[in-house]
Amino acid sequence: MTRLRVATLNILNLADRWEERLPLLLADTAALRPDLLGLQEVVYPMQQDRLLAAGTPDEYAIHRGWAGRPEYGNSLLVRLPLAADGMERLDLGHRRAAHRVTVTLPDGARLLVAVTHLHHRVPDAALRDEQTAALVAWLDAAPASDAQIVMGDFNADPGEPAYGRMVGAAFRSAYAEANGSEPDVTWPSGLQAPAMDTDGDPSCLDYVWLRGSARAVHARLWADRPAADDPTLYPSDHLGVVATVEVG
Numbered sequence: 001m002t003r004l005r006v007a008t009l010n011i012l013n014l015a016d017r018w019e020e021r022l023p024l025l026l027a028d029t030a031a032l033r034p035d036l037l038g039l040q041e042v043v044y045p046m047q048q049d050r051l052l053a054a055g056t057p058d059e060y061a062i063h064r065g066w067a068g069r070p071e072y073g074n075s076l077l078v079r080l081p082l083a084a085d086g087m088e089r090l091d092l093g094h095r096r097a098a099h100r101v102t103v104t105l106p107d108g109a110r111l112l113v114a115v116t117h118l119h120h121r122v123p124d125a126a127l128r129d130e131q132t133a134a135l136v137a138w139l140d141a142a143p144a145s146d147a148q149i150v151m152g153d154f155n156a157d158p159g160e161p162a163y164g165r166m167v168g169a170a171f172r173s174a175y176a177e178a179n180g181s182e183p184d185v186t187w188p189s190g191l192q193a194p195a196m197d198t199d200g201d202p203s204c205l206d207y208v209w210l211r212g213s214a215r216a217v218h219a220r221l222w223a224d225r226p227a228a229d230d231p232t233l234y235p236s237d238h239l240g241v242v243a244t245v246e247v248g
Contacts, residue, residue, distance in 0.1 A: 001248035002105040006174070006208050007032060008151035009223050009240035010040040010117065011048060013072070016193035016237060020227075024235040026055040028223045032242060033058055036103070037077040038115035038151040049075040065089045065099025067117060073097060074115045074152065084113070090138045092131040094119045098138070098152075102145060109248055111214070112145040116152040118162065122200040128154065129161035136169045139211075147212035147247050153238060157203040158182050166209055174208040174216035174243035183221055186239045192232035208243045219243040 011025060012018075029037070029052045037060075042049050044064060053060040060077040061084060067073035074097065078084045084101040091097050098116035105111055116135060118128045132154070139148060150171065156162035166173075176182050186206040188196075210216060223240040227233040 001246055002107055002109065003217070004035040004245050004247065005032070005242060006036045006149055006151065006245050007034040007222060007240055007242035008038040008115070008153075008206055008208055010153040010206065010236060010238040011042060012236045012238070013041040014043050014046060016191060016196050017233065020233055021235055022051070024227060024233070025052060025223065028235055030056045032222055033079070034077070034242065035079045035082060036113055036149065039075040039077070040115070040117040040153045042073060042075045044071050044073070049077060053077055063087050063099065063101050065097050065115065067097035068095030074099060074117055076101060076113060076115045078103060086143065090135065092116070092118070092134055094127065094131075096131060098135055100139070100142065102143065105247060107248060109147070110145040111247055112139070112142055112148040114139065114148070114150045116150065116154070118152075118154045118156065120155045125156065125160045125162070128156050129165055132162040132165045136165060140169075145212065147210065147214035149214060149245065150209040151207065151241075153206050155205050157205065169211070171209040171211045172216070174210055174245060175219040175241055177210070177216040178219035178243065186221070186241065188237050189224065189234040189239050190226060190232070191234040191237045196237060206238055206241050208241050210245065214245050214247045217244045217246055
Protein backbone atom coordinates (compact mmCIF):
# COMPACT_ATOMS: atom_id res chain seq x y z
CA MET A 1 0.00 0.00 0.00
CA THR A 2 1.26 3.46 -0.94
CA ARG A 3 0.33 6.71 0.79
CA LEU A 4 0.28 9.89 -1.32
CA ARG A 5 -0.38 13.57 -0.70
CA VAL A 6 -2.65 14.74 -3.53
CA ALA A 7 -3.63 18.39 -4.04
CA THR A 8 -5.48 20.62 -6.48
CA LEU A 9 -5.65 24.40 -6.90
CA ASN A 10 -6.90 26.87 -9.50
CA ILE A 11 -4.09 29.47 -9.46
CA LEU A 12 -6.06 32.21 -11.29
CA ASN A 13 -3.72 32.69 -14.28
CA LEU A 14 -1.90 36.06 -14.16
CA ALA A 15 -4.86 38.14 -12.97
CA ASP A 16 -5.78 39.85 -9.72
CA ARG A 17 -2.51 40.80 -8.03
CA TRP A 18 -0.42 37.93 -9.41
CA GLU A 19 2.92 39.39 -8.37
CA GLU A 20 1.64 39.80 -4.80
CA ARG A 21 0.04 36.35 -4.78
CA LEU A 22 3.07 34.46 -6.08
CA PRO A 23 5.07 34.52 -2.80
CA LEU A 24 2.06 33.06 -0.98
CA LEU A 25 1.68 30.31 -3.59
CA LEU A 26 5.39 29.51 -3.37
CA ALA A 27 5.33 29.32 0.42
CA ASP A 28 2.20 27.18 0.61
CA THR A 29 3.37 24.75 -2.09
CA ALA A 30 6.81 24.41 -0.50
CA ALA A 31 5.21 23.68 2.87
CA LEU A 32 2.79 21.16 1.38
CA ARG A 33 5.29 19.17 -0.75
CA PRO A 34 2.55 17.20 -2.55
CA ASP A 35 3.26 13.96 -4.38
CA LEU A 36 0.68 14.89 -7.02
CA LEU A 37 -0.42 18.47 -7.65
CA GLY A 38 -3.08 19.44 -10.17
CA LEU A 39 -3.13 23.10 -11.22
CA GLN A 40 -5.68 24.95 -13.31
CA GLU A 41 -5.42 28.27 -15.18
CA VAL A 42 -1.67 27.95 -15.70
CA VAL A 43 -0.03 30.42 -18.12
CA TYR A 44 2.75 28.30 -19.61
CA PRO A 45 5.01 31.08 -20.98
CA MET A 46 5.20 32.46 -17.44
CA GLN A 47 6.36 29.03 -16.23
CA GLN A 48 3.99 29.27 -13.27
CA ASP A 49 3.94 25.51 -12.70
CA ARG A 50 7.73 25.30 -12.93
CA LEU A 51 8.13 28.19 -10.50
CA LEU A 52 5.99 26.43 -7.91
CA ALA A 53 7.91 23.18 -8.39
CA ALA A 54 11.28 24.95 -8.17
CA GLY A 55 10.27 26.60 -4.91
CA THR A 56 10.06 23.22 -3.14
CA PRO A 57 12.96 21.07 -1.93
CA ASP A 58 11.80 18.32 -4.32
CA GLU A 59 12.02 17.49 -8.01
CA TYR A 60 8.88 17.28 -10.12
CA ALA A 61 8.03 16.05 -13.57
CA ILE A 62 5.51 18.43 -15.13
CA HIS A 63 2.77 17.30 -17.51
CA ARG A 64 0.74 20.01 -19.24
CA GLY A 65 -2.66 19.80 -20.93
CA TRP A 66 -3.60 22.97 -22.79
CA ALA A 67 -7.17 24.26 -22.84
CA GLY A 68 -8.50 26.75 -25.36
CA ARG A 69 -5.09 27.82 -26.56
CA PRO A 70 -1.65 26.17 -26.50
CA GLU A 71 -0.08 28.55 -23.99
CA TYR A 72 -2.71 28.09 -21.26
CA GLY A 73 -4.41 25.29 -19.37
CA ASN A 74 -3.96 22.63 -16.73
CA SER A 75 -0.78 21.16 -15.29
CA LEU A 76 0.05 18.04 -13.28
CA LEU A 77 3.15 17.94 -11.10
CA VAL A 78 4.43 14.47 -10.18
CA ARG A 79 7.05 14.33 -7.45
CA LEU A 80 10.07 12.18 -8.19
CA PRO A 81 10.85 9.32 -7.81
CA LEU A 82 7.27 8.58 -8.90
CA ALA A 83 7.24 7.85 -12.62
CA ALA A 84 4.43 8.84 -14.98
CA ASP A 85 3.79 7.90 -18.60
CA GLY A 86 1.03 7.59 -21.19
CA MET A 87 0.10 11.29 -21.28
CA GLU A 88 -3.21 11.86 -23.10
CA ARG A 89 -5.41 14.93 -23.48
CA LEU A 90 -9.18 15.23 -23.95
CA ASP A 91 -10.80 18.33 -25.46
CA LEU A 92 -14.04 19.03 -23.58
CA GLY A 93 -15.15 21.95 -25.76
CA HIS A 94 -15.80 25.53 -24.72
CA ARG A 95 -12.07 26.06 -24.17
CA ARG A 96 -11.84 23.32 -21.54
CA ALA A 97 -9.81 20.13 -21.42
CA ALA A 98 -8.58 17.27 -19.26
CA HIS A 99 -5.34 15.35 -19.36
CA ARG A 100 -4.16 12.17 -17.71
CA VAL A 101 -1.07 10.11 -17.01
CA THR A 102 -0.48 6.72 -15.44
CA VAL A 103 1.74 6.78 -12.36
CA THR A 104 3.64 3.68 -11.32
CA LEU A 105 3.76 3.40 -7.53
CA PRO A 106 6.65 1.86 -5.55
CA ASP A 107 4.73 -1.39 -5.01
CA GLY A 108 4.05 -1.71 -8.75
CA ALA A 109 0.43 -0.56 -8.61
CA ARG A 110 -0.80 1.56 -11.53
CA LEU A 111 -2.60 4.81 -10.72
CA LEU A 112 -4.40 6.83 -13.38
CA VAL A 113 -4.27 10.55 -12.53
CA ALA A 114 -6.26 13.22 -14.37
CA VAL A 115 -6.63 16.99 -14.05
CA THR A 116 -9.49 19.06 -15.43
CA HIS A 117 -11.24 22.43 -15.28
CA LEU A 118 -14.87 22.63 -16.37
CA HIS A 119 -16.91 25.45 -17.90
CA HIS A 120 -17.43 28.37 -15.53
CA ARG A 121 -20.66 30.21 -16.37
CA VAL A 122 -23.06 29.80 -13.44
CA PRO A 123 -26.26 29.08 -15.47
CA ASP A 124 -24.59 26.38 -17.60
CA ALA A 125 -24.94 23.37 -15.31
CA ALA A 126 -26.14 21.22 -18.23
CA LEU A 127 -22.96 21.99 -20.16
CA ARG A 128 -20.80 21.04 -17.18
CA ASP A 129 -22.75 17.79 -16.95
CA GLU A 130 -22.02 17.09 -20.64
CA GLN A 131 -18.33 17.75 -20.05
CA THR A 132 -18.38 15.44 -17.03
CA ALA A 133 -20.07 12.71 -19.06
CA ALA A 134 -17.32 12.97 -21.68
CA LEU A 135 -14.68 12.90 -18.95
CA VAL A 136 -16.15 9.80 -17.29
CA ALA A 137 -16.45 7.95 -20.61
CA TRP A 138 -12.81 8.76 -21.38
CA LEU A 139 -11.69 7.49 -17.97
CA ASP A 140 -13.84 4.36 -18.30
CA ALA A 141 -12.01 3.57 -21.56
CA ALA A 142 -8.54 4.22 -20.12
CA PRO A 143 -5.92 1.48 -19.80
CA ALA A 144 -6.39 -0.76 -16.78
CA SER A 145 -5.24 0.65 -13.47
CA ASP A 146 -5.61 -0.16 -9.80
CA ALA A 147 -7.13 3.21 -8.96
CA GLN A 148 -8.03 6.56 -10.49
CA ILE A 149 -7.66 10.07 -9.11
CA VAL A 150 -9.32 13.02 -10.83
CA MET A 151 -8.77 16.52 -9.52
CA GLY A 152 -9.63 20.03 -10.49
CA ASP A 153 -11.99 22.96 -10.55
CA PHE A 154 -15.34 21.54 -11.63
CA ASN A 155 -17.17 24.86 -11.21
CA ALA A 156 -20.03 22.70 -9.91
CA ASP A 157 -21.34 22.61 -6.37
CA PRO A 158 -22.49 19.32 -4.79
CA GLY A 159 -26.07 19.95 -5.90
CA GLU A 160 -25.22 20.10 -9.62
CA PRO A 161 -25.69 17.21 -12.06
CA ALA A 162 -21.93 17.12 -12.76
CA TYR A 163 -21.24 16.23 -9.12
CA GLY A 164 -23.97 13.58 -9.16
CA ARG A 165 -22.55 12.12 -12.36
CA MET A 166 -19.14 11.64 -10.74
CA VAL A 167 -20.74 9.92 -7.76
CA GLY A 168 -22.87 7.78 -10.08
CA ALA A 169 -19.70 6.65 -11.85
CA ALA A 170 -18.34 5.32 -8.50
CA PHE A 171 -16.05 8.28 -7.84
CA ARG A 172 -15.79 9.43 -4.22
CA SER A 173 -14.82 12.92 -3.13
CA ALA A 174 -11.73 12.63 -0.94
CA TYR A 175 -12.75 15.58 1.21
CA ALA A 176 -16.24 14.23 1.83
CA GLU A 177 -14.92 10.72 2.42
CA ALA A 178 -12.48 11.94 5.07
CA ASN A 179 -14.72 14.52 6.73
CA GLY A 180 -18.30 13.35 6.17
CA SER A 181 -19.26 16.28 3.92
CA GLU A 182 -17.80 18.78 1.47
CA PRO A 183 -16.40 22.11 2.66
CA ASP A 184 -18.90 24.93 2.51
CA VAL A 185 -16.72 27.07 0.26
CA THR A 186 -13.71 26.66 -2.02
CA TRP A 187 -14.58 29.80 -4.02
CA PRO A 188 -14.19 32.68 -3.39
CA SER A 189 -11.23 32.65 -1.05
CA GLY A 190 -11.40 36.19 0.26
CA LEU A 191 -9.02 37.67 -2.30
CA GLN A 192 -9.91 41.25 -3.17
CA ALA A 193 -8.88 42.80 -6.49
CA PRO A 194 -10.37 45.45 -8.80
CA ALA A 195 -11.30 43.04 -11.62
CA MET A 196 -12.06 39.95 -9.55
CA ASP A 197 -14.82 37.54 -10.57
CA THR A 198 -17.98 37.99 -8.50
CA ASP A 199 -20.35 35.87 -10.63
CA GLY A 200 -22.07 33.31 -8.46
CA ASP A 201 -22.62 32.52 -4.79
CA PRO A 202 -19.83 31.21 -2.54
CA SER A 203 -19.74 27.43 -2.86
CA CYS A 204 -17.66 24.28 -3.08
CA LEU A 205 -16.31 23.90 -6.63
CA ASP A 206 -12.96 22.08 -6.27
CA TYR A 207 -12.44 18.36 -5.73
CA VAL A 208 -10.08 15.41 -5.48
CA TRP A 209 -12.06 12.40 -6.74
CA LEU A 210 -11.10 8.76 -6.05
CA ARG A 211 -12.14 5.52 -7.74
CA GLY A 212 -10.95 1.96 -7.26
CA SER A 213 -8.48 0.97 -4.57
CA ALA A 214 -7.81 4.51 -3.35
CA ARG A 215 -9.00 5.70 0.05
CA ALA A 216 -8.91 9.14 1.66
CA VAL A 217 -7.24 9.00 5.06
CA HIS A 218 -7.36 12.74 5.64
CA ALA A 219 -8.37 15.83 3.66
CA ARG A 220 -8.38 19.56 4.24
CA LEU A 221 -8.24 22.91 2.49
CA TRP A 222 -4.91 24.50 1.65
CA ALA A 223 -3.71 27.80 0.19
CA ASP A 224 -6.45 29.06 2.48
CA ARG A 225 -4.66 31.72 4.55
CA PRO A 226 -4.29 35.42 3.74
CA ALA A 227 -1.03 37.29 3.86
CA ALA A 228 0.08 38.09 7.40
CA ASP A 229 -0.10 41.84 6.74
CA ASP A 230 -3.07 41.97 4.33
CA PRO A 231 -6.35 40.10 4.99
CA THR A 232 -7.50 40.80 1.40
CA LEU A 233 -4.54 38.99 -0.22
CA TYR A 234 -4.84 35.22 -0.74
CA PRO A 235 -2.81 32.85 -2.94
CA SER A 236 -5.75 32.60 -5.37
CA ASP A 237 -9.46 33.29 -5.61
CA HIS A 238 -9.98 29.55 -5.03
CA LEU A 239 -9.00 27.54 -2.00
CA GLY A 240 -7.11 24.34 -2.69
CA VAL A 241 -8.03 20.81 -1.59
CA VAL A 242 -5.39 18.37 -0.36
CA ALA A 243 -5.93 14.73 0.59
CA THR A 244 -3.78 12.00 2.03
CA VAL A 245 -4.68 8.98 -0.08
CA GLU A 246 -3.82 5.32 0.37
CA VAL A 247 -3.69 3.23 -2.78
CA GLY A 248 -3.77 -0.54 -2.59
